[in-house]
Amino acid sequence: MTDEVDSANPTRRRFMAGAAGLAAAGVASTAQADPKNLPPNVAGWSKTLGDGVAVRPYGHPSKFEKDVIRRDVQWLTASRESSVSFTPLHELDGIITPNGLCFERHHSGIAEVDPNDYRLIIHGLVDKPLIFTLEDIKRLPRVNRIYFLECAANSGMEWRGAQLNGCQYTHGMIHTVQYTGVPLKLLLEQAGVKSNGKWLLVEGGDASGLDRSLPLSKALDDCLVAYRQNGEMLRPEQGYPVRLVVPGWQGNIWIKWLRRIEVGDKRWYTREETAKYTDLMENGKARKFTFVMDAKSVITSPSPQMPVKRKGFQVISGLAWSGRGKIKRVDVSLDGGRNWRTARIDGPVLDKCCVRFYAEAEWNGEPWLLQSRAMDDTGYVQPSKDDLRKIRGVNSIYHNNGIQTWALKSSGEVENVEVG
Amino acid sequence: MSKSVSLIIASLLLASPALAQEKKATPRNYGIGQVATPAQIAGWDIDVRPDGAGAPPGKGSVKDGEKIYLEKCAACHGEFGESAGRWPQLAQGKGTLASHDPVKTVGSYFPYLSSVFDYVRRAMPFGDAQSLSNDELYAVVAFVLNLNDIVDDKFVLSRETWSQVKMPNENGFYDDDREKAEKAFWNSKPCMKDCRPPVRITGHAAVIDVTPDDKTPRTGGVE
Numbered sequence: 099m100t101d102e103v104d105s106a107n108p109t110r111r112r113f114m115a116g117a118a119g120l121a122a123a124g125v126a127s128t129a130q131a132d133p134k135n136l137p138p139n140v141a142g143w144s145k146t147l148g149d150g151v152a153v154r155p156y157g158h159p160s161k162f163e164k165d166v167i168r169r170d171v172q173w174l175t176a177s178r179e180s181s182v183s184f185t186p187l188h189e190l191d192g193i194i195t196p197n198g199l200c201f202e203r204h205h206s207g208i209a210e211v212d213p214n215d216y217r218l219i220i221h222g223l224v225d226k227p228l229i230f231t232l233e234d235i236k237r238l239p240r241v242n243r244i245y246f247l248e249c250a251a252n253s254g255m256e257w258r259g260a261q262l263n264g265c266q267y268t269h270g271m272i273h274t275v276q277y278t279g280v281p282l283k284l285l286l287e288q289a290g291v292k293s294n295g296k297w298l299l300v301e302g303g304d305a306s307g308l309d310r311s312l313p314l315s316k317a318l319d320d321c322l323v324a325y326r327q328n329g330e331m332l333r334p335e336q337g338y339p340v341r342l343v344v345p346g347w348q349g350n351i352w353i354k355w356l357r358r359i360e361v362g363d364k365r366w367y368t369r370e371e372t373a374k375y376t377d378l379m380e381n382g383k384a385r386k387f388t389f390v391m392d393a394k395s396v397i398t399s400p401s402p403q404m405p406v407k408r409k410g411f412q413v414i415s416g417l418a419w420s421g422r423g424k425i426k427r428v429d430v431s432l433d434g435g436r437n438w439r440t441a442r443i444d445g446p447v448l449d450k451c452c453v454r455f456y457a458e459a460e461w462n463g464e465p466w467l468l469q470s471r472a473m474d475d476t477g478y479v480q481p482s483k484d485d486l487r488k489i490r491g492v493n494s495i496y497h498n499n500g501i502q503t504w505a506l507k508s509s510g511e512v513e514n515v516e517v518g
Numbered sequence: 519m520s521k522s523v524s525l526i527i528a529s530l531l532l533a534s535p536a537l538a539q540e541k542k543a544t545p546r547n548y549g550i551g552q553v554a555t556p557a558q559i560a561g562w563d564i565d566v567r568p569d570g571a572g573a574p575p576g577k578g579s580v581k582d583g584e585k586i587y588l589e590k591c592a593a594c595h596g597e598f599g600e601s602a603g604r605w606p607q608l609a610q611g612k613g614t615l616a617s618h619d620p621v622k623t624v625g626s627y628f629p630y631l632s633s634v635f636d637y638v639r640r641a642m643p644f645g646d647a648q649s650l651s652n653d654e655l656y657a658v659v660a661f662v663l664n665l666n667d668i669v670d671d672k673f674v675l676s677r678e679t680w681s682q683v684k685m686p687n688e689n690g691f692y693d694d695d696r697e698k699a700e701k702a703f704w705n706s707k708p709c710m711k712d713c714r715p716p717v718r719i720t721g722h723a724a725v726i727d728v729t730p731d732d733k734t735p736r737t738g739g740v741e
Contacts, residue, residue, distance in 0.1 A: 176594070176604040179645070206641065221559050229554040237550050260723040287545035299565050305647040307640030309565055358562050366567050367630050369637035373622060376691060382616030384627075386691040392703075402723070429708070434717030438710045467717055477704045489700055493620050505719060514723035 165189075168199060169266060174255075179207035180306075182249070184270030187396070188404040191415065193244070193445055193452045195273035197328050202335045203249055203271065205306035209355045213339045218285075218323070222299075222361035225290030232339050235325060238280045243322060243343070246419045246452045248272040248391045250348035250375055253498035257487070260503075260514040264403040268502065268514060269396040272419070274452045277343050279324030282317045286361075295361040299368075300342055303357030310351045311365040312344065316389075320345045320450075323356065346421030346450035347389040348496070350375050380491030391421035393480050394499035395428055395455070395472035406461060406510040414457040416441075420474035424449050427473045430457040434467030434503060434517045435482065441470070466506035467517055483516065564639055564648070568630040570680040577676035578657025580664040586654050587661045590643045599623070599665040609665040612686065625666025629691055631683045635659050 135141035159166065168183040175181040185201040202208075213232045221227035249271035255261050262268050291314065298317055301309040312321070322343035325332060332338040337354025344351050350370055365371075365387075376384040395418035400406050418428045424447055429438040441455040455470070472480045483500030490497075505515040566572040588597065596602045599609030611621030624634050639655055641647050650658065660675035663683060673679070 177644075206644070206647065219554050219559060219562060221554055221563070227554040227559060228551040229558060230551045234550045238548060259721040263723040284545075288547065288551055301562075301565070305641070305645070307564070307647065309636070309640065360563065360565065362567075364567070366565055366636070367633055368565070369628070369633050372629050372633040372691070373624075373627055373637075378615060378620055378622075380616065382620075382690070384615075384691050385694055385696075388694040388696065390694075390696075392696070429710070436712060436714055436717060438708075438713070467719070471708065473708070477706045479703055479705045479708045481700075481703050485703075493618075505722075515719045516721035517717045518720040 163189075166199070168201060171262070171267060180205050182251075182271060184266045185273050186266050186403075187270050187272070187398045187417065188265050188401050190398070191454065193274050193417070193454050194328065195275055197275065197330065197333050197336075200273035200275065200327075200333070200336060201249070201271050203349065204304070204335070205308055206304050208334045209302075209304035210334060211303060211339060211355055216339050218340060218356060218358070220285060220289045220359045220361075222359075223292040223295040223363065224286075224361050225292065226288075228289045230285070232325070235280055235285075235323060235340065238284060240278055240280055241322065242276055242278050243320075243345070244274060244276045244446070244448055244451050245343060245345045246272055246274045246391075246421075246450065247343075247349050247352055248394075248419070248421075250350060250388070250391070250496040253394075253500070253502075254495045256483070256500075256514075257492040257494065257498055260516045263514050265396050265398050265401040265502070266403060269398075269417075271349070272417075272452070274419075275327040276329070277322055277324040278326035278329070279322035279340075279343060282321040282323055282342070282359075283319075285323055285359075286317065289361075291361050294363050297362050297365050299358070299360040299362060299366050300351070300353045300356065301358040301360075302337070302353045303355040308350075308353060308370060309366065309368045310353065310370055311368065311387075312342075312351060314361070316344065316347070344389075346391060346423075348375065348391055351389065375496060377490065377494040377496050379494065385494075388497060391419075392497065392499045393420035393422065393425070393472045393474040393478045394418070395470040395480060396502050397430070397468050397470050397504060400468065400506055400512045401504055402512045402514055405512050406506060409462055410460060412459050412461045414441075414459060414468065416455050416470050417452045418443075418455055418470065418472035419450075419452040420472065420476075420478065421450055422478060423475040424451075425453045425472055426475045428453070428455040429471045429473075430455075431469040431471070432459060432466045435469050435471075435501065438471065461506070463508045465508065466504075467515070468504040468506060468512075469501050471501055484518070564636075566632045566636040566639065568632045570632070570677060573632075573635070573677050573680060574652045574655075575677065576652030576656050577674050577678075578653050578655065578660050579674045580657075580660045580669065580671055582653075583657035583659070583661025583664070586650070586658045590646075590650075591658065594644065599662065608662055615687075615690065623666065624662055625668060625686060627687050627690070629685055629688045631659075631663070631680065631685060634662065638662075 166186050166189040170183040182203045183201055185195055185199055216232045218230045252271035253268055256268055296314050298312045299309055300312050324343045325340050332341055340356045342353040342356050376386045377388050378384045395416055397414055397416040399415045414430055418425045428441040430441045431438045441457040443453045443455050445454050447453050480499060480501055486500045503515050503517050505513045594602055594605035595608050601607035608624050611623040611626035614621045628634055638659055656675045660673055663669045
């Protein structure tokens with residue numbers, strides 16, 4: 099999103115309970131079970147044959163999970179070809195995002211690249227300009243790395259106050275998958291970067307030809323030219339057959355449908371790193387090349403699309419990540435940030451990757467103001483939204499990593515709120 | 519073995535890994551990938567830098583650009599660059615960057631001519647990318663500059679006149695300074711107890727609820 103964001107004039111909509119309406123109807127309400135499937139009765143699926151093997155040659159989620167999908171916000175952008183859809187974070191657990199649920203951000207729609215016609219050119223300040231086929235890239239030594247990818251504009255609609263009711267919309271421009279690919283360093287070594295090479299122009303092969311300047315130091319550090327996500331080939335929405343992986347840095351520079359890398363001696367100042375993806379401060383000046391995504395977290399459940407259905411024991415669950423390193427600790431507050439308790443991180447803790455955290459508590463219908471606060475191994479602590487605004491004002495669109503507050507009401511409904 | 523000799527040996531042993539690191543290992547050449555020919559590169563090498571490096575031959579006038587703009591651009595960007603609907607506004611917005619409602623346009627925000635030119639060359643017209651001839655490209659960019667009062671009506675844009683274009687907001691940007699300006703966010707001991715006075719809710723998303731209603735039929739993706 100970010101382009102064409104119409105945050106000043108949101109369409110006013112009637113209060114739509116949606117998923118939250120379940121809770122509004124009553125704390126204990128759950129979907130009705132059919133008694134004929136419950137003990138002592140024996141359900142139909144226990145008596146009859148189901149689909150055989152290969153009836154579903156590429157498996158899909160259960161038909162009962164049909165609401166676990168990417169969603170977009172129509173008023174945000176002028177067209178779906180230059181727009182964003184959001185990962186349903188509230189429906190997921192662990193750290194890996196299923197491939198079909200990874201948020202999308204396209205600038206000119208999804209390029210459908212024939213892998214036989216895929217080419218990557220590396221040229222500019224190199225000893226030997228090279229052109230690679232997909233088969234060439236797959237023949238080279240490869241590595242597997244799990245990283246988060248977050249759009250710089252994630253939470254960008256929330257600078258002026260709580261706006262979207264659901265962590266899918268407030269925080270869903272992030273996904274985490276395992277990439278398989280070739281270190282960019284290795285590819286550059288094949289061409290031989292000249293000593294005056296300092297910056298790379300990385301360019302996509304879609305109809306936006308998205309181009310960005312990438313410092314050579316980052317390219318040689320940990321960038322990948324990736325062709326697989328979670329084991330299978332990249333999805334078209336994620337740049338099939340080849341995308342750039344730039345760990346910890348804003349998603350815009352993770353060029354999809356990567357077609358060209360030019361080595362140069364200075365920055366290009368393309369539209370995507372000047373008119374867009376620069377952070378306008380209150381004094382009218384803008385920060386440029388703010389590549390790193392700072393530490394951030396969000397409680398994914400409970401959240402507005404995931405209301406509380408029963409009183410008693412609750413597992414509070416969320417995600418935390420940092421583009422500067424590993425997540426060291428996550429704290430959770432139930433009273434809007436007055437008092438904090440340290441959450442339990444479960445699962446892998448990796449460099450520039452999401453972690454899953456849990457906090458457990460009893461709830462008896464009292465109002466909660468739920469917050470989470472991430473810390474990384476550089477000592478950075480996720481700031482409050484007000485602390486961020488004190489420095490940046492409210493015009494910067496990008497890099498909103500402020501602490502999110504969810505208000506849990508006695509009905510079990512959860513709402514996106516601002517606190518002061 | 520004397521004590522001094524063994525010390526020398528020990529120090530040599532310690533030093534050897536460091537020496538090995540200093541000697542830059544020659545990267546392995548896998549013999550994979552073909553040499554890219556100048557013609558192959560030329561077909562794809564369309565980037566342009568602020569100093570004009572990469573700008574193609576050709577030229578275009580504001581006058582010629584107006585015709586192309588009205589035909590191919592105005593439907594989305596408006597006849598005067600004012601924007602039609604929610605498509606990006608290209609003109610006006612001067613003096614708004616420090617206001618509550620900043621309007622970022624070619625004239626008010628873009629720092630370099632190349633930032634516009636490179637983008638139009640690769641991505642515009644939306645849905646018909648890389649369809650403009652070099653002369654058309656120069657002309658339409660010249661017209662957009664003219665809409666922003668950056669060049670006069672008689673201006674002809676080309677490699678030769680490139681450096682005459684001065685963008686008003688060239689000095690409006692500074693490098694990422696978060697590690698200095700936001701140093702306070704590095705805090706090894708964040709407060710855990712009684713960190714602030716009692717908290718009150720100051721704003722609700724529900725009040726200006728814009729959460730998409732998934733059941734609303736779409737009236738069409740493009741506006």
